[in-house]
Amino acid sequence: MSVAEPESSVDFFAGVLGWAVIAEPGGSFSGWVGDRLAAQVVAGERGWGVFFGGDGARELKVNSSVDGGRVLHGPWAPPPRSGEPCWVELFTASPEDGYWCGELGWEGRDAADEFVVFTSARHGDARAVAGRLTTTRGEGWQPYFAVDDLDAACVRVSELDGRVLLEPTTVPTGRIASIESPRGGSCVLLEKPAGWGGAWAG
Numbered sequence: 623m624s625v626a627e628p629e630s631s632v633d634f635f636a637g638v639l640g641w642a643v644i645a646e647p648g649g650s651f652s653g654w655v656g657d658r659l660a661a662q663v664v665a666g667e668r669g670w671g672v673f674f675g676g677d678g679a680r681e682l683k684v685n686s687s688v689d690g691g692r693v694l695h696g697p698w699a700p701p702p703r704s705g706e707p708c709w710v711e712l713f714t715a716s717p718e719d720g721y722w723c724g725e726l727g728w729e730g731r732d733a734a735d736e737f738v739v740f741t742s743a744r745h746g747d748a749r750a751v752a753g754r755l756t757t758t759r760g761e762g763w764q765p766y767f768a769v770d771d772l773d774a775a776c777v778r779v780s781e782l783d784g785r786v787l788l789e790p791t792t793v794p795t796g797r798i799a800s801i802e803s804p805r806g807g808s809c810v811l812l813e814k815p816a817g818w819g820g821a822w823a824g
Contacts, residue, residue: 624666
C-alpha cells in the first residue's frame, strides 16, 4: 500500500488485523502474521497495489504487477490466517476481462449480477483467484483480509478512528465489512474464510 503517512497507516491496520510491524529501510513498513508477509506500506499516493504470480515480471493496469517469485497468498498457498490477505477484487466501471485473462492466463465466469470470478489452472486444477465487480464506487484492486471475528474487528476500526464503510453483511464471498484507515487506504474484512476467496474456495 502506498499512502502519505505509512507509519500511521500500518499502525492502524496492525491494530485491526494483529500484524507484527517491522520498519524497513527508506521509511517503509511491513506487516507480518507469524512468518508470512501480509503487506508492505510505503510513502506515496497510489493506495493498494496487487502482485500476481506469473511468468515475466511486469507492470499491469490498475496499480498491479506480475512477479515471478514465490506466491505468498492465493489459491495454492496455505489457507489464510487471521490478518492475512485472503482475496482480491477489481472494482471498475469499465470491465476489461479480456485484458486480465490474456495477461494472466485466467478464465472468467459470470458468478452474480455484475460480478465475475476469475479462475486459473496455473498449478493444475482450476481455482478461483480473483473477482471483478462492475461498480461506480471507486476504481482499483480491493484487498480482502481474513479476520476471526468480524464484529470485534469493526469495533477496533472505530476505536482506532477508522471508518466502517460497509457494516457486516453476507455476500457470495462470505461475511464481510469494508473499512477505511483514518490516514488513507480501504480494504474488505472477510470472516473466517475457508480458503482463498472464502466461499469461492470450494
